[in-house]
Amino acid sequence: MALARFFERVFRAAGRALVVSRETLETALGSQVVAVQCGAACAAEGNARWIAELLVNLLVRLYPRLAIASELPDVREHLIGIAKSINPAVDVEDATGATVTVVVGSEESSHPNTIYARADGWVARVLFQPSRSPLGPANPYAAAAAAALAAAEVFRRVFRDRLPTQQEPREVSLSLLDFSEEAGAEEPLGPADVGQVVMAGLGAVGNGALWAMGRHASLTGEVWLVDHETVELSNLQRYVLAADSDERAAKVDLADAALRHTGLRRYLCRETLESFAERFREGFTLPTVCVSVDNVPSRRAVQALLPRLVLNGWTGDMSLGASWHEFDREAACLSCLYHPNGPRPSQTDMVAEALGLDPERAGKLWINAEAPEPEELVQMEKHLGLKPGDLSGWRGKPLGDIYTGVICGSVRLDVQGLGRVEVVPLAHQSVLAGALMAAELVKRSTPSLGARSQHQVLTVWEDVLRRPPPAGRWLRDRSREPGCICGDKVYQEVYQRKWRTVATPGDMAPR
Ligand SMILES: [Zn+2]
Structure with a gap:
């Protein structure tokens, strides 16, 4: 059987949720064939094709046996190419032996254990019955979320008997605009100027964010890609931008390549966030930071730099989420979240x-x-x-x-x-956190979208590996933690001087 070279890492991620030994996991994976069945909509760029691409990308990082079915030979070849570039040893098999099937792009399947993944505008969906409604507008953030949600459902189906807790499967419709079920389903994704943004940490969550941003062709602005590391073999378990041949590549180079079809001007900074920040001797002047570093001190350091806007994507012990922070809002800042009550590592x-x-x-x-x-x-x-x-x-x-x-x-x-402490989540967990963070960046940089977005600081899915997504309970209000820097008058004054020099109403503040 064609286990990936990075299987040891797979075991560390999956084994935590499943209560299995390495051998049991190996046997369990070997008995499964996960099929991706692609309809006509996968032929052209857009939600269906993006979901199929990312789904195969995610599945091949865990399952050694895949089936890829399509009436369109080009689509099938393209997807097999993606799978083999990540795990050259993967077994690509006939769909007739599939144990779970994911249908993408308006097809139906007679296979009894089938789910349907689609995205309509801002809404990501995983359905248990085919839907006859026409596909909605393209949106790579929702497409990325749909692929991750589908991979999560596959995981729960494959390992149903090995999960310590059982919960009935549930269909999902999730609007990344406000975390309701349908908001923005019919809405095309317009051009977005995100201004000057630092992407701090280009690990698994950052990879998920960049994957989606890279398919938003009318995305403009300037982005500083900051990470000092290279890709290690173990990263392949969940870095969706990394192929087998990318071992030892600089993470900033993968990030740069991922954004080449956007209008973003890119600056590659192969250094730690701390060393990057030290270059701003007169004070940190970049307005927006997307942070997905793998440690708590750097996250708190980001907030202390006092950017105007902070977007945060994180994975914890079987959980994931994103958050957004403006320091002078009466709500938790990023530093507040990493007080002891905040998200926890593995x-x-x-x-x-x-x-x-x-x-x-x-x-x-x-x-x-x-x-x-x-x-x-x-x-x-x-x-x-x-x-x-x-x-x-x-x-x-x-x-x-x-x-x-x-x-x-x-x-x-x-x-x-x-x-x-290092966290080892599964690939779909990291990708969903990244997609949520990237969606927040676009929403909070576009006033017309920001006005319709959730006011809550935090979006959270607990127990990702074992339970379906928390229907209607993604959002969390968080108030400031006593003793945090956001309660400090001096910090607040510095922030005000930096970003709020023009007296304008909240919604009109300079972006
Ligand atoms: Zn705070």
Whole structure:
């Protein structure tokens, strides 16, 4: 069977949700054939073709056996080309053996386990019955979301028997405009000038954002692409801009290539965000930052630079979301979100970091609900700065109980270091977070769209891998955290001087 070269990483991502061993996951994946069936609409650029392209791109990063069916030989060849460029060893099979089928572009399927992915204007949909209504206007943000939502539904169907919690599948219609079900479904995506934007962090979430932005041809402005890293083998598990041959490519180069068909002027900055910011000796003057870096301190640093507008895309422990922030709004700033109540990194990595265990070992103990060895309890005592024997009462208890009791319970621990923990989500999780962040950028840069967008700071989907999207419950209001910089008069005055020198009503503020 043709497992991807980066399967180890796949296991770390999927294994967390599924409670499976590496071998079980391998066997489970080997018994599945996921089919993508493409209708006539996939022949031309637009929602159907974009969904098919991204869906294949996402699926091949997890499933070693795919079927790609289309009456149009060009479309089929094109999609097989995408799949093989990412996992050259993928098995491309006949659709008759499919265990799950995703139909894209106005086709019907007689296969019993079929879902239909489509996007109409700002609305992304995953349906269980074919829809006869004509396809709505092209919108790459909704198309990206539709592909990610379809991949999420496939995941839940493939692993239905292995997921610890069961919930009935649900059809999804999600408007990226205001998170209702239908807003903007008939609305063409117009030109958008996003002004001067920094894309800080070009990892998996950034890749999702850039994938969508790159298909918005009338997108204009200037963008600073900031990331010091190169693509590693493990990144291929979820970087939708990266092919097998891109190992060791600079992330800024992939980002640059992704935007080449837009009107965006691009500046490549192969450096950390901190070093980029230091170049602004007289103060940071760029108005907008999209942040999807993989650590908490950099996110808080972004807010402290006081851009006029911050867009944030994140994945956490099986969750994902996006947020938008204007520092003088009576709402949480980005820094507020990363106080201890904010989005959290991966659970098992967090546990490992907190208790001073090897992440692999912690993951194994966690998913098997096993107790650590006595020597490991001693190791934890040392790591936590406790007295010898302080944890002896936990002998024989599962790691999860120890974590909950010790870290979340009576023994106090400084968990500030959690910011460095790396999160390993699945590809569709990161892409959806990126698509949501990119959609916020376009909406908040276009007053006519911003006026119709949600006022809530945060959009969240918890438990992405196990539960369907939260129908009608995506949005969260967040108020400012006491003690955050947004409550500081000096910071607020600096922000006001920078961006609000012209006295205009809120909606008319200079963009
Ligand atoms: Zn704040």
